[in-house]
Amino acid sequence: MASISKLPNGKYYCQIRKKGIKPAYRAFQSLKDAEEWCVKIEGRAHGSFGQDEPKERSNNLTFKTVGLRYCKEVLGGKSSQKNQVYRIERMANFFDCPLSKITKWDVQDFKYHRLETVSGTTCRDELLILSRIFKWAKQELLMDIENPCKEIAFPRANKPRSKVITKEELSALLKEMSDMMKPVIELAFETAMRRSEILRLTPSCLHLDERILDVIDGKTGSRTVPLTKRAVVLLQEAADSVSHPNARLFPYAPYSVSQALRRAREKLGMSDDIRFHQLRHSRISMVAKKGFNQAQIMMVSGHRDSRSVQRYTHLNVRDVINLLD
Numbered sequence: 001m002a003s004i005s006k007l008p009n010g011k012y013y014c015q016i017r018k019k020g021i022k023p024a025y026r027a028f029q030s031l032k033d034a035e036e037w038c039v040k041i042e043g044r045a046h047g048s049f050g051q052d053e054p055k056e057r058s059n060n061l062t063f064k065t066v067g068l069r070y071c072k073e074v075l076g077g078k079s080s081q082k083n084q085v086y087r088i089e090r091m092a093n094f095f096d097c098p099l100s101k102i103t104k105w106d107v108q109d110f111k112y113h114r115l116e117t118v119s120g121t122t123c124r125d126e127l128l129i130l131s132r133i134f135k136w137a138k139q140e141l142l143m144d145i146e147n148p149c150k151e152i153a154f155p156r157a158n159k160p161r162s163k164v165i166t167k168e169e170l171s172a173l174l175k176e177m178s179d180m181m182k183p184v185i186e187l188a189f190e191t192a193m194r195r196s197e198i199l200r201l202t203p204s205c206l207h208l209d210e211r212i213l214d215v216i217d218g219k220t221g222s223r224t225v226p227l228t229k230r231a232v233v234l235l236q237e238a239a240d241s242v243s244h245p246n247a248r249l250f251p252y253a254p255y256s257v258s259q260a261l262r263r264a265r266e267k268l269g270m271s272d273d274i275r276f277h278q279l280r281h282s283r284i285s286m287v288a289k290k291g292f293n294q295a296q297i298m299m300v301s302g303h304r305d306s307r308s309v310q311r312y313t314h315l316n317v318r319d320v321i322n323l324l325d
Contacts, residue, residue, distance in 0.1 A: 002038035004031070016041050024142065041142070063099045063133070064092035066141070070133050073140070077217065084129060091126060099137060104148040111152060120155035127154050163273035165189065165282040173274070176264035183234045184250050184257050188279035190231040192287070192300055194219060195254055195276050201235075204245040208232050215302070223302050284309070 002016045007027065012034040016024040024041050028034040067088035075081040094110050095102055107130065114123040131149035138145055170189055174182050187198055197215045205214045211227045213235070227235070238249040258276045265274045284301045294306055303309050 002041070004034050004038065014038055024139065026140070041140075060098050060100075061137075061141075061143070062092070062097065063095040063102065064088065066099050066137050066143075067092065067129075067133050070136050074136060080219070087126060087129060088133075091130065095130075099134070100143065100145050102148055104151050107148050107152050111155070115155060119158050121158045123155050124157055127152065161273045161275065161278060161281070163271060163278050163281070164285050165274060165278055169270065169274070170279075172268055173261065173264045173270075176267050177260055181252070181257060181260040183238055184252065185261060185276075185279065187231060187234055188276060189283055190228045190234070191225055192280045192283035192302075193225060194280060194302075195257060197225075199248070199250050199252060199254060199257070201238075201249045202246050203239045203242060203249065206235055206239060208236055208239075218302065220302050220304050225302070226300060 002014060004015075005013050007013050011027045011029060012031050013027045014025065014034050014037060016038060026034075026037060028037065068085060071081055071085050071088065075084055091110075094113065095106065107127070110130075111123060111127060114126060127149055131147055134145060134147040134149065137143045138147070170186070174186060177185065184198055187193065188195065191198075193215070197218050200216070201213065205216065207213060208227070211229075211232055213225050213227060215223050215225055235249070242249060261274070261276050265272075280301075284297065287300050288297055288309075292300070294309060297309055298304070298306065301309060
């Protein structure tokens with residue numbers, strides 16, 4: 001039977017124990033979600049898929065079917081959902097079989113196949129999502145499977161890019177871009193916002209008289225972003241061009257924005273390390289060099305873990321000399 005208890009952190013912890021089936025556990029933010037999950041899992045335990053064949057049916061579910069369901073139920077509403085759906089659909093071309101039939105040898109073949117064309121970081125990310133799908137399917141769908149990724153040596157992630165884009169480089173890049181893409185690129189440099197955060201902005205998010213804006217459901221949750229004077233000008237111009245308060249200020253596809261920057265970079269013969277994310281990286285590094293403390297830097301960057309901030313700052317001895325006196 002199912003039991004629900006409230007944890008000290010405010011979440012609701014569900015347990016389902018029934019003779020003949022594997023125990024299931026999960027925590028939820030709301031009581032409603034917890035109750036719905038209990039009903040769903042208990043329904044499966046009572047044979048809502050058919051008294052005689054629930055196990056047989058679940059073991060015939062393909063990797064793509066389970067993967068897309070994982071994206072819907074676990075990543076639903078998150079900014080990463082769309083990218084993971086695309087990734088799973090691409091991986092399904094290799095794992096074109098039931099999830100229960102995928103072996104460690106298949107995973108190893110997939111790893112070597114991908115490393116021929118992509119970086120170690122990309123391959124590692126794909127193996128991680130594959131592993132999470134197996135773990136989720138076993139815990140949530142109660143599939144009788146083992147995770148074949150456990151015995152696979154994951155590739156090492158590539159060293160993070162440390163390129164800091166200068167104002168001169170930014171100016172040169174903007175001259176090579178179309179007028180519609182220029183504000184997005186410049187805003188990333190001025191605000192340290194992520195691409196997804198900028199592209200989801202609407203006039204209702206802006207409070208330009210206070211020089212702040214609201215990020216709703218970003219990568220690290222909702223937050224308030226402080227704005228430079230130049231960012232206020234760019235956002236005011238964008239807001240003036242739309243008529244509805246909930247219309248997107250920049251209705252472009254994420255890929256299109258990144259490609260616009262890539263084309264400008266290649267036309268100028270600049271380093272391959274100049275990517276969209278480096279615009280954010282550069283602003284955070286500039287803020288750190290101004291002498292902001294760690295809490296202030298995190299307020300600009302939106303990080304919740306102080307360790308993450310270290311990847312974005314490039315201080316050396318010369319940067320702190322003037323701060324000593």
